[in-house]
Amino acid sequence: MKTDFTKISECRQELSVEIPADTVEQSIERHSKGYGRTAKIPGFRPGKVPAQLIRARFREQLLHDVAQELVPKAVDDALASSTLTPIATPDVQDVNINEGQPLTFRATFETLPTVDPGRYDDFTLRKTPVSIDEDAVNKAMDQLQLRASRLDPIEGRNIEHGDTVTLDLERRLVKQPADSNNDSSTEPEQHRDVSVEIGHASNPPGFDEKLIGLKVGDTSSFTIAFPEDYEVSSFAGAKAAYEIEVKQLRLRVLPVLDEDFAKQAGDFENLAALRAKVETDLSQQAEIEAKSDVRQDLLRQLAGRLTTDLPEALIVQEIERRVEQLARHMMNQNIDPREANIDWNAFREQQRVAATDAVRSTLMLDAIVSREEINLTDEDITQEIERQAEASGRAPSAVRAFIEKDGGIHRLRSGLKREKAIDLLLSRSTIVTA
Known part of the structure; x- marks a missing residue:
């Protein structure tokens, strides 16, 4: 087999291959025998069809099967004898195959560029000073108060803003979403004991106004028009007819911020001690965020020092990782990504610059790992693994088993080495608080 590698660019190679005619003939012969055992041709018993007739009758299929067998193996063999490692599956082109002739083809593929990290002890990074004001503490205390609140039943008055209402609800789309080709009504959906907080940001537009003024036992019918940019795509631009019955009305009651509240919140001696703990927690979180910003500043500067062309495959992989990350986040919020009003292709394009910078910084970190001989x-x-287990509430053995699937340990090791490289860079950087 003849092979030739041609460097097209810093991170793209072309492989030209010629497979000898006798190798092609041997493969044709093997596949012909396979066809001969199963082919049904009038006038011949199975397995008794002449070989030349099989070749003539199934010529195109045979040549296709031979190419499918020989081409991938030839690519693997050629790469195995070289020092090149494709980032993704090579793109095979111009396959020429005929009986009695060599099989020829080209395959192009991307490789990692050669990266020289240069000097990396001269970064100047800015860190935001941490300061927690009284307003931030008050807001955090309000959140504690809200989480400790209770819902008390209300009788004898109408629904007001801030109430929590329990409804039986029937909903039917009377106008399909803007992106639907079907404009007919849908079958009604029945929902029982639905809890709605009047004024909550997630309520459909105009829904609260239809409920305010009603009381327990009331029924009501109304239609809601959803805006074209509504976050749930299955309702964007649609109209929905509602039939509702008010079953219960409750009011959120906030506890008094006093000494008893402090003791119940964590056995604090008094309210001042609770506020001090809240302020400490806020300060620690602000410090974590400030350090994260410093880290991101470092990665941005690091990416800016790599100016070589990048493999498109790596950029696409990083973009798709971000798409999957957003989709998982939405599912954790009980939002179906397929129904979210998101143009995923537009989102991919919006992520391209950030994804490209992420690839650049990763390549630089890998080069530093290699130069510094960072090991684990x-x-x-x-x-x-124990950290991930604690964060996810799973057993360390289960986390390890999950990671070890599909080469996950290799990815974990690479990530940890990069983190050590970041720590090294931070230790050698000048960090200015301003």
Whole structure:
């Protein structure tokens, strides 16, 4: 087999291959025998069809099968004998195959560029000073108060803003979403004991106004028009007819912020002690965020120092990782990504610049890992698995088993080495608080 590699660009190679005619003939012969055992041709018993007739009758299929067998193996063999590693599956083109002739084809593929990280002890990074004001503490205390609130039943008055209402609800789309080709009404959906907080941001537009003034036992019919940019795509631009019955009305009652509240919130001696703990927690969280900003500043500067062309496959992989990350976040919020009013292709394009910078910084970090000979211990792996287990509420053994599937340990090791490289860079950087 003849092979030739041609460098097209810094991160793209072309492989030209010629497979000898006798290898092609041997493969044709094998596949012909397979066809001969199963082919049904009038006038011949199965397995008794002449080989030349099989070749003539199934010529195109045979040549296709031979190419499917020989081309991938030839690519693998050629790459195995080289020092090149494709980032993604090579793109095979111009396959020429005929009986009695060599099989020829081209395959193009992307490789990692050669990266020289240069000097990396001269970064100047800015850190935002941490300061927690009284207003931030008050807002955090309000959140504690809200979480400790209770819902008390109300009788004898109408629904007001801020009430929590329990409804039986029937909803039917009378106008389909803007992106639907079907404008007919849908079958009604029945929902029992639906809890709605009047004034909550997630309520459909205009829904609260239809409920305010009603009382327990009342029924009502109304139609809601959803805006074209509504976040749930299955309702964007649609109209829905509602039939509702008010079953219960409750009012959120906030506890008094006093000494008893402080003790119930965590056995604090008094309210001042609780406020001090809240302020400490806010300060610690602000410090974490400030350090994260410094880290992001470092990665941005690091990415800016790599100016070589990048493999498109790596950028696409990073974009798709971000798409999957957003989809998982939405599912965790009980939002179906397929119904969210998001143009996913537009989102992918919006992520391209950030994804490109992420690839650049990753390549630089990998080059630094190599130069500094950064390694991991078994304890490093164990600690990371235990950290993930604690964060997810799963057993460390279950986390390890999940990670070890599909080469996950390799990805984990790469990520931890990059984190060590970041720590190294931060230790050598000048950090200015301003």
